[in-house]
Amino acid sequence: MEIAGIFKYLYEKLASTGLSQAWVDIISYSVAALIVFGFLAVVALFLVWWERKISAHIQQRFGPMRTGWHGWLQTIVDMLKLIQKEDITPATADRPVFYWAPIVAFVAAFMAYVTIPFGAGLIVSDLNIGILYIIAITTFTIISLLMAGWGSNNKYALLGGMRSAAQVVSYEVPMVLAILSVVLFAGSLSMVQIVESQAKIYQWYIFRLPFGPIAFIIYLIAGTAESNRTPFDLPEAEQELVAGFNVEYSGMKFAMFFFAEFVNMFTIAAIGTTLFLGGWQGPWLPSWVWFMLKTLALVFVLMWFRWTFPRLRVDQLMEFSWKFLLPVSFANLIIAGWMKYSKWFNW
């Protein structure tokens, strides 16, 4: 069942009440923001549980089993515990910076969902700069990491924050180049138009040989690095840095960082689905089900990476980005441009 129709019906009901357009816009965007927020909260809770189950099964354990069926209530209980925890601010912390860092992380993670199409017609706002908007707004994540690292006034937090920012900045370049090759082919930055340009399965950008699969792999690697997950989890390398940038945070502020982290992972998977896997397109099932299935499959791949690969060293991490991924993605972009120009494979 398509749910876009329900929202359209509600919007028309609202528009016909005689309110001015400004109020209709304000109300409908606020409702959309609340719905997306509720959805992401559920997604984050589910992903935390799922990650624990997957890691457990990869390591031949069961993971949480006691609370609810196979422990599905575990993250909800954990969240309740975190809310009750004392909110500690270190005595030497830079108070305003320490206070605002989790909020910036939280809002930045959340803002990306303005232009993610969850299904046919299920998008908060189809900006004509869609994907560029997401790339721009997620840079605030870097700022929040640096704020947390600096504000905590703790050497581990500072080192974690700096490592994290350096890593995100260097992997952003190949990631944007991989995205650019798709944008080049679709001829649009709008997320809806990118999805609509891959109506048939052989039109999905992952299947457009030879540039598609390469761009997808680069995107996936860079996405793993951007969300600070193993094998690129140096910013929170437990053995060296305790927990990295969030070591001084407790209670609800820690929960906000945690939430932002899992939402960012879901964002990476959702953008990957939209750009490379045909977004909501698929037969039989409703569009939003297809979107969720593909996105969760990508999330599973990211989790699989995390629990089966060892961590890289800092120098390996930087060398891999600048000396391998960057030249490959440039070459790939040139190939994509040539393919587009020569109308070769122009399905």
Added chain:
Amino acid sequence: MEGETSQVIFYLLSFVIIVSAIYVVTLRNIFHSALFLILTLFGVAGIYILLHAEFLAAVQVLIYVGAISVLIIFAIMLTSQLANKEIKQSNEQVTVAIFVCAGFLMASLGSLANTVWKLTENPLPEDNTLTIGRLLMNEFVLPFEVVSVVLLAALIGAVVLARKEGA
């Protein structure tokens, strides 16, 4: 957007921009100044959106917030003996600086007042990213390429400076 709403938003944004810009130059803690600089630049991106220049707004956030501010914060973090220090904000050249700033202000006000702004009644192009791309690749291709060469020169210069002697 309706005229009144956009005017309210314009004043709100301008307020945020001006207040945070004042904080950038007056705050004693240089890290806080950098954060307010980010807020200022983000506010300017908001003004761009109000002017229907979405592409410019996204690029503004991407480059100024994502790259330049991060660079500034890195420089602050990597400078030793800077943490939590109250830094003196003026030196003995304060009078000279006032004259230079006043001159710059006069020059920019003068050029603002003398420019004839091209106003058009036509609706804006629906996809102005496309228009910007076309213009960059046709009419303004030479300045565009010159800017890339300047950036390349800066990149090579940075590599040369960063390289260890004899390595």
